[in-house]
Amino acid sequence: RHRLARSWTTSLVFDHTDLGIIVTDTRANIVAVNPAYCRMSGYAAEELIDHNPRIQQSGRHDKAFYRELWRTLQASGQWQGEIWNRRRNGEAYPVWQNISAVRDSRGRVVQYLAVMSDITPVKAVQERLDHLAHHDALTGLPNRLHFMAALERSLAHADRERTSVALLFVDLDHFKSINDSFGHAVGDxxxxxxxxxxxRTVRSEDMVARLGGDEFVVTLANLRERDEAVRIARKLLAELQEALDIDGQRLAPAASIGIALYPGDGGTPAELLAAADEAMYEAKRRGRHTFAFRPSPPS
Ligand SMILES: Nc1nc2c(ncn2[C@@H]2O[C@H](COP(=O)(O)OP(=O)(O)OP(=O)(O)O)[C@@H](O)[C@H]2O)c(=O)[nH]1
Known part of the structure; x- marks a missing residue:
């Protein structure tokens, strides 16, 4: 009676858990799947029985990934991790999966048991948080954190390609008075x-980011000569100046732009940013709505 009760409980768990379960024989042919797995994958049990679980592979992992999975499973009797599978409708989805080797009383592996949960919602939240951590909510632009990391990569790229990078520090002119006159919402x-x-003014390989407040930066990649940076700075000033209507107010944003060139003005992202910031202050000193390079130190 005890055995019966136990087997009844076992099948209750198998049928009613929301974890997907696949049981295979030692040659990895599927011998059983539970209803939760069928719901998750979109396959009917008959479509899976006698097949190899590879029918659910998403193509997102290489051969080495599955080889390593089997190696671990054979060595320790266990594998767990995140894995992208494919539903019957072709959609790839992430699961957290635990695979165990099931042994008989003599210690021989007789079956493999895979238990998994669909972590699509967790992933979506994770991606959203990741995006929030790296982007500015108001403009959707990369923030300082994202920008500094990307700048680091573009400097390394410039070294390999023997090109230059320009960093344009864009700070709006008298933005405070726009906030004060028309309110924060208009400023936003x-x-x-x-x-x-x-x-819209720069190319797709260039990067625009918001450092905070009314401070933006633009990096120009694959720069061949200083004049290209000057040309873009002029173009940015002209594009920004075009009048626009916000809540019935006609505004023509002006900005001051500081230009720093890699590697001449700084060898690291931080040095380059400091140089562009200094150049921007030079543009403010010269009366705003213009661009400037860093003033050379007095000799
Ligand atoms: N609406 C809005 N205002 C912001 C935001 N972040 C910062 N500010 C305001 O932006 C203004 C920045 O002013 P500053 O750059 O110091 O000075 P400015 O008036 O632009 O003058 P100059 O830069 O010297 O030409 C401050 O008044 C801040 O309160 C934001 O997210 N939204």
Whole structure:
């Protein structure tokens, strides 16, 4: 009676858990799947029985990944980790999966048991958090954190390709008075419009980011000569200046732009940013709505 009760409980768990379960024989042919796995994968049990679980492979992992999985499983009797599978409708989805070797009383492996949970919702939250950590909510642009990491990569790329990178530090002129005169909401919309204008003016390999407040940066990759940076700075000033209507206010945003060139003005992202910031202050000193390079130190 005890054995019966136990087997009844076991099948209750197998049928009612929301964890997907696959049982295979030692040659990895599927011998049983539970309803939760069928719901998760979109396959009917008959479509899976006698097949190899590889029918659910998403193509997102290479051969070495599965080889390592089997190696671990054979060596320790266990594998667990994140794995991308494919549903019957072709959609790839992430699961957290635990595979164990089931042994008989003499210690021989007789079956493999895979238990998995669909972690699509967890992944979506993770991706959202990751995006929030690296982007500015108002403009959708990369933030300082993301920007500094990307700049590091573009400097390394410039070294390999023997090209230069220009960093343009864009700070709006008298932005405070826009906030003060028309309110913060108008100021916010202006910042979002500036972000769009900066983005549409540069090429896709260039990067626009918001450092904070009314400070933006633009990096120009694969730069061959200093004049290209000057040309883009002029173009940005002109594009920004175009009048726009926000809540019935006609505004023409102006900015001061500081230009720093890699490697001449700095060898690291931080040095380059400091040089571009200094150059931006030079543009402010010269009366705003213009661009400048870093002033050379007095000799
Ligand atoms: N609307 C809005 N304002 C912001 C935001 N972040 C910072 N600010 C405001 O932006 C203004 C930045 O002013 P500053 O750059 O110091 O000075 P400015 O008035 O632009 O003058 P100059 O830079 O000297 O030409 C401050 O008034 C901040 O309160 C934001 O997210 N939204």
């Amino acid at each position: 919309q202006l910042l979002a419009a500036v972000a769009r204008r900066l983005q």
